[in-house]
Amino acid sequence: MTTDPPAVTLGIDFGTLSGRALVVAVEDGAELGSAVHEYTHGVVDRELPRGVPLPPDWALQMPQDWRDVLRLAVPRALADAGVTPDQVVGVATDFTACTVLPTTWDGTPLCELPQYEHRPHAYPKLWRHHAAQPEADLIVEHAQRTGQPWLARYGGKISSEWQYAKALQVLREDPDVYAAADRWIEAADWIVWQLTGAESRNPCTAGYKGVRQDGRYPDEAFLSGLHPGFAGFTAKLEHPLTPLGAPAGRLTARAAELTGLREGTVVAAGNVDAHVTSAAAQAxxxxxxxxxxxxxxxxxxxxxxxxxxxxxxxxxxDGVVPGLWGYEAGQSGVGDILAWAVRTAVPEEYAADARRRGIGVHELLTERAAAQPVGGHGLLALDWHSGNRSVLVDHHLSGLIVGLTLDTRPEDVYRALVEATAFGTRTIVDAFEAAGVPVTDFTAAGGLLKNHFLMQVYSDVLNRPVHVLASAQGPALGAAIHAAVAAGAYPDIRTASAAMGRRQENAYTPDPARAAAYDRLYAEYQALHDHFGRGGNDVMHRLRALRSAALSTSPKM
Ligand SMILES: Nc1ncnc2c1ncn2[C@@H]1O[C@H](COP(=O)(O)OP(=O)(O)O)[C@@H](O)[C@H]1O
Ligand SMILES: O=C(CO)[C@H](O)[C@H](O)COP(=O)(O)O
Structure with a gap:
């Protein structure tokens, strides 16, 4: 007797530095094979590939890097899993957001047209492009003044990371590129367009990043008040939304040739890396x-x-799952801040020790940081090296470390930064609870799970158990779950999540003594947070303005 080979779905996760494809069994979510492609250009934040320098706070990406994930990682993942294209019943993607690009009517990125390849504004702006803060400030001020009803649904502020600030920056700084952009589209939707050959839009990016509420984008009167040329901006966005977990289309012959998948395979609506992971973590x-x-x-x-x-x-x-209100908050820099410490605050002696022992510098610093009591380093940090996304929504804030002495060691700084990011998360949890949205439990996912010390700090600082997603491929697994729903294997995302997702309960539990000690440090963090973040001292903004002025005038010494 022969049995049919098991049905599988493919989740493709487009991260900041790489994209990965994961093959998953539809029946139980078992991960059968995967492959990663590191982007050739990564984050373009110094100069364009052809040498045009970029100003501070810019972060761009190259669409070809994303296509390469389809071309290279997908066939390798199928081979790794040992499955045939016929077994793949559905494909879904997820992307960082708001990573957004200007294209022509047929989805061609403007940066790929010869006449625009030297123009920075023709390139996709990565989620952490933070150069549109003046535009974000203008949007918030104008929305407050004109009483826009949607503003409160964004916590009272629109981030410089989201679609409108980035688009307004294009209009103000390169009106030709703005005019040439027939479509202004999230990479989350653009990649689906590459697979299905037809434009589609998803409610997750449209809602969180595109300010679409109750079926509408902000109106023309509001937009023209920001800039006369901005009045028709939403025409570049307008398109029917495909609900999350629904099919956006089917794989074209061209996309099938690129990926090695079967033409006609169902492709799910686009999605965001963070939001789609909730399905994987059964959260x-x-x-x-x-x-x-x-x-x-x-x-x-x-x-x-x-x-x-x-x-x-x-x-x-319906922003995370149909039928519920989905909330998002965030911290713009976490692993990035620790990477900064590893890059800039570690003497050669430490690097040599790590090399000798065959471990990474993160691991070395973590090991040394873990061997000290709470408060033992005498430091307190603010985790704003990449600005503050929640709850201050200000990307012109910056990092801070208080308490440095001649005795301070690199591992002390590293630990203080880990703790600062945990305090940042606690600030967010507290904000939800204070507003009347109970946080009944807390689950963690993502690359930082590998740092067990860091996870324990989070449990101690939050003073609650931390459950974890029991997969190293959270977004890709979440996408594969959405693909199974789009393919009709499950009636809805919650049912599919129960069957295919997985979490480990109580992976970390708080230590009462450490939690009490962290309560005292958290009180100090709150004081520092409000002083520098809520107007007590505006020095961070003044320093940034001085830096911009200094870098824009040429003489150097
Ligand atoms: N052992 C570690 N401890 C803490 N942070 C780490 C460690 N190893 C890597 N990182 C940080 O984790 C981040 C990468 O996380 P990951 O989830 O893999 O990527 P992404 O967020 O792009 O999907 C980087 O910022 C890196 O500096
Ligand atoms: O803001 C986002 C989602 O709303 C970004 O996608 C996210 O912050 C980037 O993700 P990662 O750190 O995993 O690259």
Whole structure:
């Protein structure tokens, strides 16, 4: 007797530095094979590939790097899993967001047209492009003045990371590129377009990053008040939305040739890396907060109720799963801040020790940092090296370390930074609870799970158990779950998540003595946070303005 080979789905996760494809069994979510492709150009933040220098706070990407994930990682993942294209019943993708690009009507990125290849604004802007803060400030000020009803659904502020600030920056700085952009599209939707040959839009990026609420984008009167040329901006976005977990289309012959998949394979609606991970971590029920902890952290939480939480990134109906209000908050820099410490605050002696022992510098610093009592380093840090996404929503804030002495060691700084990111998360959890959105449990996912000391710090600082997603491929697994729903294997995302997702309960539990000690440090963090973040001292903004002025005038010494 022969049995049919098992049905599988493919989840493709497009991260900040790489993209990965994961083959998953539809029946139980077993991970059968995967492959990663590191982007050739990574984050373009110094100069364009052809040598055009970029100003501070810019972060771009190259669409070809994303296509290469389809071309290279997908066939390798199928081979790794030992499955044939016929077994793949559905494909879904997820992307960083708001990573957004200008294209022509047929989806061609403007940066790939010869006449625009030297123009920085023709390139996709990565989620952590932070140069549109003046535009974000203008949007917030104008929205407050004109009483825009949607503003409260974004915690009272629109981030410079989101679609409108980035698009307005293009219009103000390169009106030709703005005019040439027939479509202004999230990479999350653009990649689906590459697979299906037809434009589609998803409610997750449209809601959280595109300010679409109650079926509408901000109106023309509001947009023209920002800039006369911005009045028709939403025409570049308008397109029917495909619900999450629904099919956006089918794989074209061209995409099948590129990926090695079968023409006609179902492709699910696009999605965001953080939000899609909730399905993988079985964190879709109301009150379950998921923190996706990597270069940055996103906090995702579903609820039955609509509440306007000050400083959150956004609340969107059906934004994570149909039928619930999905909340997002976040920290723009977490692993990125630790990477900064590893890159810049470690003497050669440490690097040599790590090399000798065959471990990474993160691991070395972690090991040394773990061997000290709470507060033993005498330091307190603010985790704003990449600005503050929640609850202050200000990307012109910056990092701070208080308490440095001549005795301070690199591992002390590293530990203080780990703790600062945990305090940042606690600030977000507290903001939800204070606003009336209960956080009944806390689950973590993402690349930082490998740092057990860091995870324990989070449990101690939050003074609650931390559950973890039991997969190293959270977003790709979440996408594969969405693919199974789009393929009709499950009736909805929550049912598919129960069958295919997995989590380890109580992976970390708080130590009462450390939790009490962290309560005292957290009180100090809150004081520092409010002093520098809520107007007590505006020095961080003044320093940034001085830096911009200094870098824009030429004489150097
Ligand atoms: N052992 C470690 N401890 C803490 N942070 C780490 C460690 N190893 C890598 N990192 C940081 O983790 C981040 C990468 O996280 P990951 O989840 O893999 O990526 P992404 O967020 O891009 O999906 C980087 O910022 C890196 O500096
Ligand atoms: O803001 C986001 C989602 O809303 C970004 O996608 C996210 O912060 C980037 O993710 P990662 O740190 O995993 O690369």
């Amino acid at each position: 879709l029920d109301p009150g379950r907060m998921l923190a996706i902890m990597g270069t940055s952290t996103c906090h995702i939480l579903n609820s039955d109720v609509l509440v306007e939480v000050p400083g959150m990134c956004g609340v969107v109906r």
